[in-house]
Amino acid sequence: MTVPMPYPALIAILSALVILLFGVSLLTGPAAIGFTDSLVALVSGSSTDAVTLVMREIRLPRAILGVMVGASLGLTGAALQGYLRNPLAEPGLLGISASASLGAVLAIYTGLVIVLPLSLPVLALSAAIVAVLVVRLLAGGRSDAASLILAGVAVTSFAGAMTALALNLSPNPFAALEIVYWMLGSLADRSMSHVWLAGPFMLVGWGMIAILGRSLDALTLGEATAKSLGIRLDRVQALVVFGTAISVGAATSVSGAIGFVGLVVPHLMRPLVGSRPSRLLLTSALSGAALLLTADIAVRLIAPDSDLKLGVLTALVGAPFFLWLIIKTRRTLL
């Protein structure tokens, strides 16, 4: 379609965009703090000062998680679309996010997290791994769009129902309302402890996917050709499955399920990188981060008092895009 942009220039532009949005995210919040005040407090404030507290303990973790969760979703969307050679593959649509939510819900509402904080990301990513395996099984090993998406729908609704059940069974009257958070996601009032808890897992997941670039490129030529090029398909599958489940599971455990980022971003980037899956990985991670930061800034600006969920904004952009994609896919398939 369009002429591919030089790859290093594209990376530089996207990185600059992420850094800019990271800064804007740090400066956005209900407490009106001046531009220089906030930056000074962030870098060299005393730890008991109120402005420093707001910047370091409330806004910084929120911005960091915005980058990391967005990057996880963008990266895994690109990896799944490349590996399954399916334009509709995405953690949200395949039920990975919903299952990770279920795992996190079980860890939090049973009180396990209080005893063992690490159980939060671990249970979420374990549930995500199960989801990927079940979707693969249900789709019968075939990667045609319809069966994969149907399997994803089945897993998503099952995980959603189990999440609702677990929350309804909680004696805490607030729990039942928190289904909204687990289905639509939010970064409000996260803390550095969430970053330390989920961050390392996300990094591990990224690492597993990052080394897949060459294999994904080879897979575009078909499985037989890839095999003849020395690509071990079982290894690729294991890395995609576990890399996706670990990074999305950890991300979801601290942000709730956020849909459509992983779907939209690789499609936006594909024309710019000339359809090479290896180049799509980093660009999708960066633009996923940029998209999520934008959404998180928007929820604070549009409705500062009502704790609007991130998934609402990503769905506003993502759902029409998804419909367009289905129509386009159907046309090429028929």
Place this chain on the structure above:
Amino acid sequence: MRLRQLSAWYAALGVLLALSFPLPGIASAESDNRDPTAPRRVISMNLCTDQLAMMIAAPGQLYSVSNLASDPSMSMMAKQARAYKPNHGLAEEVFLMRPDLILVGAMTTRTTVAMLERLGFPVVEFPFENSFSDMRANIKRMGDALHRPERARELLARFDADLAQLRKRPGPRRTAALFHANSYTSGVGTLANEVLKAAGLDNIAVQFGLSGTAKLPLEKLVMAAPDLVVTDTTWEGAPALAQQVFAHPALRALEATSAKAMSATNRWICATPHLIDLIRDLSAARAAVTTIHDRSATRQ
């Protein structure tokens, strides 16, 4: 049609019961010179009317209270409530209890209340209280409904006397923030705000111009750094994200510099004379703030 048959059946059963056990009615009529028109089988369907009714009703007059009344996380009178038959706010079960008076809150399920009224039960509704004067009106209303106005007056007189005493407590006013689960606070026009005022505390939610129950972002709370942060402590055995904000490092850091008061959620829910104890505790917490500030002042 069926309903009429059912009520006829109940009337017959009532006659039968009256014939076979005539003693209790006569005994209670003799034991006190109660107003013969007073309701004798009262059912309360709302946590707050439950508690007011338990305080005001004559012995034997109140038959059933809602099941919430015996939940210690919400009710101040959980122990007393166990002496009554619990109801779950369902029209069917209340109908079968054959009450001669039903007490409901403004929040009690509308459809249930409408159905009970349609069935011809006398229903008295108590509006939601946003101030001490609303509370006074409801206590009076309860006294009138139960034909026990002197008991209601007695409760009010004691409450007013205690409140006047507490208002005289010395020490400067302090700022305070109420911080509930999900970062909610109570601003202008809430009972909680009146409670803070009576305890000698200035609510920062009011300074922020918040009214009713509203979100107080953690950022704004940290920036305002009130002298006293009042949080609630309920449902600790059953965690939810709503309470995670209480463990947020920024709130913890604020609590290192401000004083902190915990108070169980059940103390804030209903407007009853029990509020006096809450006001007393908050007033004591305010006095403690004074000493913390004095100490830091002398250290500098």
